[in-house]
Amino acid sequence: MLVLGLETSCDETGVALYDSERGLLADALFSQIDLHRVYGGVVPELASRDHVKRMLPLIRQVLAEADCVATEIDAIAYTAGPGLVGALLVGASCAQALAFAWGIPALGVHHMEGHLLAPMLEEQPPEFPFVALLVSGGHTQLVRVDGIGRYELLGETLDDAAGEAFDKTAKLMGLNYPGGPEIARLATQGVPGRFVFPRPMTDRPGLDFSFSGLKTFALNTWQRCQSAGDDGEQTRCDVSLAFQQAVVETLTIKCKRALKQTGLKRLVIAGGVSANKALRASLEDMLAGIKGNVYYARPQFCTDNGAMIAYAGCQRLAAGQQESLAISVQARWPMEQLAPL
């Protein structure tokens, strides 16, 4: 089954072709980062308009790359939520219009299920069951995964997502959007131990997170340095390192706890923050200590992309799931509401 996947939940237009027999055939992405950078974050209306411009050229591009023609496509999968409603509607309308014109089914995919399944595209995919840490710009969740659509939420952030905390901390120090890669880059030059940030909610039981306090701690630290006239590049690096270490250690402690609680030894990390090298190293260390394994996608499939949507859609379409031609998207959509396969 050859599936065209369309991703438009936020500020990346992603298109890919995934075949159930041959695997991923082509994948193309247009990132709107330059468009939103001047505003320091995503402007929803600009995002929607840009998806309209990019979608059809990207579809032509992946068809050419895969050496396919439109009549070979068996079905279309698109991101139906959660995300920005206007941006989601572009992908949904495009998918439903093409599906109608080509006489094939279309299926709305959950964006976070896409992230969660992205490591399945790698050479050594994880087997079910596993614990998944979803760490992205809008989500921080620990989920027990027993199969596709068999999700049990173990814990989640009570306020900011981890990626959001990276972005906000970067912004307050005058760094570019998105802040995660910027902080990670500066952290490599940071002096360990100059600043020590708290590890929020690790001293009490449970698997929930809270990251807004870390951002405030970063703000206070940065402002104190500014008043002392010590707000140069090295201080940015030192704050970046201290902040990143706090996020990484907090996530590692909670993952360890989740694995212990579930008795599982396989951990999947997904979403933009799972591209962070310090996080990967820390989790690999922790998993080595309990003789377990950690799985993640290649960096370009950690952030938003069409391949994960094509893959997730293909699994559900191949199992016979279909939907009507109605164009409907959801800004909020708990993953536990998904039907199991």
Ligand SMILES: Nc1ncnc2c1ncn2[C@@H]1O[C@H](COP(=O)(O)OP(=O)(O)OP(=O)(O)O)[C@@H](O)[C@H]1O
């Ligand atoms: N190397 C990195 N280190 C830390 N954070 C990173 C890194 N690379 C990307 N990020 C962060 O990942 C986030 C983007 O990830 P992603 O595209 O998965 O999120 P999103 O799609 O905006 O949110 P969601 O998937 O929850 O809707 C941003 O917050 C970005 O700063």
Ligand SMILES: [Mg+2]
């Ligand atoms: Mg995402």
